[in-house]
Amino acid sequence: MAQVAPWLAMLGFGAFHGLNPGMGWLFALSLGLQQRSEKVIWLSLLPIAAGHALAIALAAVLVLLGLRFISLGQLQWLTAFALFLFGLYKLFNFYRHPRWVGMKVGMGDLFLWSFLMATAHGAGLMVMPALLRMAEQQGMAQDLDLDIVQHPGAHADHALAAGGALWLGVGVHTLAMVAVMGVTAWLVYRKFGLAILRSRWINFDLIWAIALMIAAAAAFLAAMGVV
Amino acid sequence: MALWKPDPSFYPSAKMAMQAPPERHAYVAALNHGRNDKPDAICVVDLDVVSPTYGQLVYTLELPNVGDELHHFSWNACSSALCPQAPHPHLERRYLIVPGMRSSRLYIIDTRPDPRAPKITKVIEPEDVMARSGYSRPHTIHCGPDAIYISALGSANGDDGPGGIFLMDHFSFEVIGPWEIHRGDQQLAYDFWWHLAEDVLISSEWAKPGQFEDGLVPADLLGNQYGHRIHFWDLRRRKLLQSVDIGAQHQMLLELRPAHDPRKNYGFAGVVVSTEDLSASIWMWHQQDGDWRMRKVIEIPAVEADPDQLPPLLKDFGAVPPLVTDIDLSLDDRFLYVSCWGLGELHQYDVSDPLVPKLTGKVQIGGIINKTPHPQSAGPLLGGPQMVEISRDGKRVYFTNSLYSTWDDQFYPERMGGWMVKVDVHQDGGMALDPDFFIDFGETRVHQVRLEGGDSSTDSFCYPS
Numbered sequence: 001m002a003q004v005a006p007w008l009a010m011l012g013f014g015a016f017h018g019l020n021p022g023m024g025w026l027f028a029l030s031l032g033l034q035q036r037s038e039k040v041i042w043l044s045l046l047p048i049a050a051g052h053a054l055a056i057a058l059a060a061v062l063v064l065l066g067l068r069f070i071s072l073g074q075l076q077w078l079t080a081f082a083l084f085l086f087g088l089y090k091l092f093n094f095y096r097h098p099r100w101v102g103m104k105v106g107m108g109d110l111f112l113w114s115f116l117m118a119t120a121h122g123a124g125l126m127v128m129p130a131l132l133r134m135a136e137q138q139g140m141a142q143d144l145d146l147d148i149v150q151h152p153g154a155h156a157d158h159a160l161a162a163g164g165a166l167w168l169g170v171g172v173h174t175l176a177m178v179a180v181m182g183v184t185a186w187l188v189y190r191k192f193g194l195a196i197l198r199s200r201w202i203n204f205d206l207i208w209a210i211a212l213m214i215a216a217a218a219a220f221l222a223a224m225g226v227v
Numbered sequence: 228m229a230l231w232k233p234d235p236s237f238y239p240s241a242k243m244a245m246q247a248p249p250e251r252h253a254y255v256a257a258l259n260h261g262r263n264d265k266p267d268a269i270c271v272v273d274l275d276v277v278s279p280t281y282g283q284l285v286y287t288l289e290l291p292n293v294g295d296e297l298h299h300f301s302w303n304a305c306s307s308a309l310c311p312q313a314p315h316p317h318l319e320r321r322y323l324i325v326p327g328m329r330s331s332r333l334y335i336i337d338t339r340p341d342p343r344a345p346k347i348t349k350v351i352e353p354e355d356v357m358a359r360s361g362y363s364r365p366h367t368i369h370c371g372p373d374a375i376y377i378s379a380l381g382s383a384n385g386d387d388g389p390g391g392i393f394l395m396d397h398f399s400f401e402v403i404g405p406w407e408i409h410r411g412d413q414q415l416a417y418d419f420w421w422h423l424a425e426d427v428l429i430s431s432e433w434a435k436p437g438q439f440e441d442g443l444v445p446a447d448l449l450g451n452q453y454g455h456r457i458h459f460w461d462l463r464r465r466k467l468l469q470s471v472d473i474g475a476q477h478q479m480l481l482e483l484r485p486a487h488d489p490r491k492n493y494g495f496a497g498v499v500v501s502t503e504d505l506s507a508s509i510w511m512w513h514q515q516d517g518d519w520r521m522r523k524v525i526e527i528p529a530v531e532a533d534p535d536q537l538p539p540l541l542k543d544f545g546a547v548p549p550l551v552t553d554i555d556l557s558l559d560d561r562f563l564y565v566s567c568w569g570l571g572e573l574h575q576y577d578v579s580d581p582l583v584p585k586l587t588g589k590v591q592i593g594g595i596i597n598k599t600p601h602p603q604s605a606g607p608l609l610g611g612p613q614m615v616e617i618s619r620d621g622k623r624v625y626f627t628n629s630l631y632s633t634w635d636d637q638f639y640p641e642r643m644g645g646w647m648v649k650v651d652v653h654q655d656g657g658m659a660l661d662p663d664f665f666i667d668f669g670e671t672r673v674h675q676v677r678l679e680g681g682d683s684s685t686d687s688f689c690y691p692s
Contacts, residue, residue: 021311021314022313022314026311026314027311027312029311030310030311030424030689030690033690033691034424034489034490036490094229095315095317095318095398096398097313097314097315098313099313099373099374100312100373101312101313101371101372101373101463102312102426102463103310103311103312103423103424103425103426104424104425104426104463194239194240194243194690195243197233197239197309197316198233198235198237198238198239198243199232200232201232201233201309201316202231202232203229203230203231203232203317205315205317206229206317
């Protein structure tokens, strides 16, 4: 169970990010409606997913880079505090978004928009505890091989393996996100209509801030070695 | 501040907004500048048909300062909060942003908890407005997807600089600063609105403060010195894209009413008066080969009149100009209402084909010559149809009679008072005055009307109808 936990977290956060109308499916849907083309909806999801993936990948890069300079424990504490402070800020400013006025957007714009929204809302930060746990698991698996003393190159393999797992995590997250975005956009487009926005659009901004705090709590527990 | 579900008055499309429940009250700007020493006020009018006080003034919120001269106030948030690029659907349509056009003061008025007893929650003093916005004489408010946009007619430090648009944070109500990054040669300002899905903002021209604050300057009008251009801006990059001059004789290009359906890239602009023949006109903007074009689609001629019956300003002309001072487009983009303030007529045009408007209805009340009374009025009425507001369902139209203090006195020199009336719209065109709805505000004049939950000149929509 402990082995799959970070993977489930990446998957779950991906689904959560995908469901949030502010992360892209609604933008894609509006572009399709405006241009009277269903194809536009599905095509628009691609740059949105790519922009989001980049934001998450940056978090993975931060983890890998961080581990080169400081220990896993230190990085866990750092992540926990960063998440806590950012979550606290969002808790009181959950309604704030980066200013973006344009609706006449091309694929490049959508990519940039999605990256900006994901980054500014701390999407990458939110999954960092899960990414750290993956790195930790990879490290432990390597340690169990007991090869470190015999093979001087083991440290590099070690990092490589951890990197591979993290990239896979980014992929899992993005796939979950794009799948949920697609299904949600399809349901609203084909089944429910835009009127559903009026009744079912719950306050994702506030939930997002709470999710950041939950991630912070998980990060603290991990840093303390409780989980 | 935070709602769990979107504000129920936000609608994704204009079509959905038309299914909104009828408004139960209206907020009306009441003006005392130049009439007495009382401050201006925001009045609440009961529009709930089952209420015992229906059609009556039920509350008056007096402002703490004298001489603000309220004009076009509006809501802090509207349906544009659902726009997909930076949605904040859990904002409340709750605060009225009320600019004092003469004082440059801004009031934030809270309509909760009791919408019929609104109260002031914040006042931004003129020095602060001017220092932070770079402008003075704030005029039109629009709730944008990312902020509150406010047009202003004068520059911060006097009368000569350009008028323009500034932004206000829609959470904290702090003035952010000027909106334009590249304004080109735009100098005059008045109204503005946008095509959100096209990233286009449109602005119009009235005049510099010196040309209107003490009254219409006849020499400037005859010299074609009032505004006659319309500006098209890149809403995203905040720069001027194109200006169209519709001809210097077309003086005062004022109200802008873009189609509400984001798939339609056209709209209507009203021109007050032509110095060639005193006619008024409505123009349609549309795009052709990537350029914005203006085309005159309605012309309303002046009516000959006995000079003895005319105010001093018009005696030499021997005619009454229609003076189109406000226009309003129904949410289905089907009917355009046109105020002929000089004639004392409200026109209704079917603009289903925007290039070929058809006159489908006319209501007569007030007017420089006719002074047509209302069935409930004590006698002849001064002023004419001016600020028009259409209910979201398009079935009711409300209007008031005052234009602007000093101008009221020039065109209606017999000490015009304030009144508000209602028109019932027939489903397929045509309209009639509601013979029972007449609110007499006494010597206080009334201007902008805002309806509970939004109306046809407040909300903009990001999703097609």
